[in-house]
Structure formats: C-alpha cells, structure tokens
Amino acid sequence: MAENKGHGGRGRPTMMDVAAMAGVSQATVSLVLNGSPGAKLTDTTRRRVLDAAQKLGYQFVRRGSRSAPGGQSTIVFIADEVTTDPWMALAFEGARDKALEFGINICLELSHGDADMETAVVNQMGELPTLGFIYGTILTRLVELPPALASDRTVLVNCYDAQRAYPSVLPGDLLGGRTATERLLQAGRKRIGFINGQHGVDAARDRLKGYKQALASNDIPFDADLVRPGNWEPTAGYEMTHELMAMDNPPDAIFCANDMMALGCYEALAELGLKVPDDVAVIGFDDREISQHMHPPLTTLILPHYEMGQIAAELLIDGAGGLYAKPNRIKVECELVERQSVERSPS
Structure with a gap:
C-alpha cells in the first residue's frame, strides 16, 4: 500500500505546504528559498520558512537550472476556477515548479469558463514569446475549446476534448x-x-x-x-x-x-x-x-493534481524542443494513503 509521503498525503510537499506550516505567504516562501537579498524579511521569518521546508522535505527548484527550449519563456495556464476547491491551484503549482526548472515563466489566468474571456487571454498573450497553453478545469469533464486555443501548443488538465485533438492529463x-x-x-x-x-x-x-x-x-x-x-x-x-x-x-x-x-x-x-x-x-x-x-x-x-500540472508543463516543454506528444489521455494514479479508518482496532 502506498504510504503518506508528503504533507497532507500528497506524493510530495509543495510550496503551499511550507507556507502553511511557517504561517507565511507563498510569496514569502519563494523569496526566502530563492535567497533574495533585497527582501525585507526578519531573521525569524526566514528561519521559520527554512525549518518548515526542512521538516517537510520540500525541494525548491531554482529558476533556470535547465535551459528553456527555443528561447520561448512563458507558459499560460488558463483555469476555469481556483477558489471553490484547491485542485487547480495545485495543478498550477506543479506546472510552475516544472517550468522553473527550465527558466520558463508561467502565468495563471482565471476564465470562469467564458470562451470570450479565454479568447481575449490567448490574443493578449500572443504578443509574448509564449511556449504554449495549459487549460484546466476544476471538475473532470468534457470541454470544447474556443478556436483561439485550437493549436498543437495546448495541453488539457483534468479535462478532455471529444475529438482527442489535444493531449490531456487526467486523474485515474x-x-x-x-x-x-x-x-x-x-x-x-x-x-x-x-x-x-x-x-x-x-x-x-x-x-x-x-x-x-x-x-x-x-x-x-x-x-x-x-x-x-x-x-x-x-x-x-x-x-x-x-x-x-x-x-x-x-x-x-x-x-x-x-x-x-x-x-x-x-x-x-x-x-x-x-x-x-x-x-x-x-x-x-x-x-x-x-x-x-x-x-x-x-x-x-x-487526487494527483500537482503531478498532473507537472506532466502538462513537461509535455509543452518537450513539444517546444521537438518531442511532440500524440494527443493521448494520460491517467495519473490516485495513490492510497493509509491511516486508521479501515483496520479494526486490536482486540
């Protein structure tokens, strides 16, 4: 049986976990772990963040430890919702951590499933050196993308299209x-x-x-x-x-x-x-x-949304490097977390 390997039962601890344990924001965690000398943070705050990261076993990926393909520097993550449940925030964090390995920026855009808004985001981001788009939904479901997103530089997270025209990453x-x-x-x-x-x-x-x-x-x-x-x-x-x-x-x-x-x-x-x-x-x-x-x-x-976000970003990065993925549906295992609600207590 799978063990509980990370804080909150996820496969690995995230920056959100470090922030929660240290009682600070994710931005503060990023500043501390990046070693930003100009950040106005107290020694006590820095120590809390470092202690929490060590206790959780969080491994921070520094920007640009690998090279970005094709000179393109931005991934756009479009989510329909991020506040009602944590799933898209986790997927975004997984994608961000993977992008950081290559020195790639990633930005989050909230669309509420509005096709006009999604089209506007794509048109606006088209002026940037955009590597590609990740499109995620809070519920696992069938989606119909607006024409502006119809390209081989889009990967779906927690959703899928009827024609299987896009790679999609889904929970098992x-x-x-x-x-x-x-x-x-x-x-x-x-x-x-x-x-x-x-x-x-x-x-x-x-x-x-x-x-x-x-x-x-x-x-x-x-x-x-x-x-x-x-x-x-x-x-x-x-x-x-x-x-x-x-x-x-x-x-x-x-x-x-x-x-x-x-x-x-x-x-x-x-x-x-x-x-x-x-x-x-x-x-x-x-x-x-x-x-x-x-x-x-x-x-x-x-629910492996952090890993799903990582995989989606990796598919985009591989595609930019010439390793194009077939539009398959990738299912990510939902690991079992053993606690105490199944076995009978010893008699």
Missing part, C-alpha cells in the same frame, strides 16, 4: 475506486456500501465503475441497494450513512466518493453509537487537508 478515478474498494475487502469487510458523488460527473461515474470492478474481481455480487447518491457535501454523507445503516443487513464498510462526505459519514456513525473502524470501516477520496485530522484519521486516495 476508475483505478482509484477499485483500489479503495479492494482495500476494504483486504481488511476482511464483506458488505461494502458506496456513497457516490453528484450524478453525471465524470469522477462519480468512474469511481463507481472501479467499485463494481473490485467486487466482480472478488466474486462478490453487486447490490444496488448498497449504492447511495450523494453530492460531494458532508450532509449527503451523513444522510446516506443513516440510510445504509438502517438496512436489514447494513454494511460493515462504507466507501465515500470524497472526503467531505466521509466527514458526514463519521458524524452519522457516531450518532448511531458505532465506532470507526471497529464496527464500520470508512475510506474516502481526494486527501483533503481535513482527512488527516478526523478521528480516527481517514484512509483515502490522493
């Missing part, structure tokens, strides 16, 4: 759903409930497919009564857990399609006088910050 939600379910089966759980996300969303569809595949591979018949609809919010986890536990033959494990619903699941189980994991094992998905602070800490799977 189906395999993640299978991994989560198999983890519960390996713990000896026999009857696994599933609280899914919003109907019609790609992540919900794929995680359910993974759940079904794991059951089939272990010769366990699929029981539709064990699957409940959710909406990604704690209230859905709470209400659907009450429904599942009211069954004549209730589950001994619940797979929640995201951590926020797992939070509501915990609350419902506590109301019913049931303990996690003694009575009911629970596993989540996304590895949000709160998952490690739940009681007990939640076993979950990582």
